Amino acid sequence: MGNSFAGSLIVFEGLDGSGTTTQSGLLANYLKEKGYSVLEIEEPGGTTLGRAVRDLLLGDHGMDIKPLSELFLYEVSRAQLVREKIIPELEKGTVIISDRFAISSVAYQGHGRGIPIDEVKALNAVALDGVEPDATIFLDIDLEERDKRSSGEKPDRIEKEAREFYKRVREGYLEEIRSMDEAILINGSLPKKEISRRVISRLQSELL
Numbered sequence: 277m278g279n280s281f282a283g284s285l286i287v288f289e290g291l292d293g294s295g296t297t298t299q300s301g302l303l304a305n306y307l308k309e310k311g312y313s314v315l316e317i318e319e320p321g322g323t324t325l326g327r328a329v330r331d332l333l334l335g336d337h338g339m340d341i342k343p344l345s346e347l348f349l350y351e352v353s354r355a356q357l358v359r360e361k362i363i364p365e366l367e368k369g370t371v372i373i374s375d376r377f378a379i380s381s382v383a384y385q386g387h388g389r390g391i392p393i394d395e396v397k398a399l400n401a402v403a404l405d406g407v408e409p410d411a412t413i414f415l416d417i418d419l420e421e422r423d424k425r426s427s428g429e430k431p432d433r434i435e436k437e438a439r440e441f442y443k444r445v446r447e448g449y450l451e452e453i454r455s456m457d458e459a460i461l462i463n464g465s466l467p468k469k470e471i472s473r474r475v476i477s478r479l480q481s482e483l484l
């Protein structure tokens with residue numbers, strides 16, 4: 277990679293509330309101050325089509341989206357993002373910071389919702405067209421920390437089910453992260469600035 281972050285794809289992953297958006301922003305600010313051309317993207321989203329898909333996935337429209345349909349919607353957003361933004365911008369030497377990427381689907385739709393992991397990975401591979409992150413930063417928080425950052429109230433029946441879901445998602449992430457060369461695991465319960473400092477130092481030692 278040489279002595280520059282130019283042309284790198286850096287991905288933040290983690291449970292909901294783990295700080296992926298916070299840390300994507302802090303890293304983008306740091307790199308912009310260093311003079312890099314930086315593109316911040318998010319999944320689902322990052323393109324006009326992706327944002328329309330994001331509204332379908334995350335909006336409060338009352339549709340019963342089945343797990344496999346959910347996976348396909350993520351892949352639509354991902355396929356468009358890779359071809360419309362990621363490939364052309366990496367070629368220009370832009371540093372791309374993505375708030376979530378393909379292993380979110382392995383963790384959530386695979387481990388969380390129960391779609392076979394090899395099927396999720398096969399669809400990811402089609403959407404990604406060979407694109408691979410240069411670094412994937414996993415912000416690890418436990419379920420207690422996640423609960424603290426969401427409601428603070430005692431969990432009801434639905435939230436308890438959600439707890440089982442998030443437990444599977446976290447374990448899926450950890451399994452995936454352990455099998456990846458370019459993964460960086462950071463304790464997401466640390467203060468925001470300390471996490472950002474560690475992210476930058478790990479990226480410097482792994483990418484430069």
Ligand SMILES: Nc1ncnc2c1ncn2[C@@H]1O[C@H](COP(=O)(O)OP(=O)(O)OP(=O)(O)O)[C@@H](O)[C@H]1O
Binds near residue numbers: 295464468
């Ligand atoms: N290291 C931290 N320590 C304490 N609170 C944090 C930390 N990082 C983020 N938060 C807070 O936790 C909440 C969620 O942070 P953020 O939106 O960055 O997470 P996220 O992973 O993007 O969540 P989502 O999945 O909802 O998009 C925010 O209120 C944020 O201020």
Ligand SMILES: [Mg+2]
Binds near residue numbers: 375
């Ligand atoms: Mg976020």
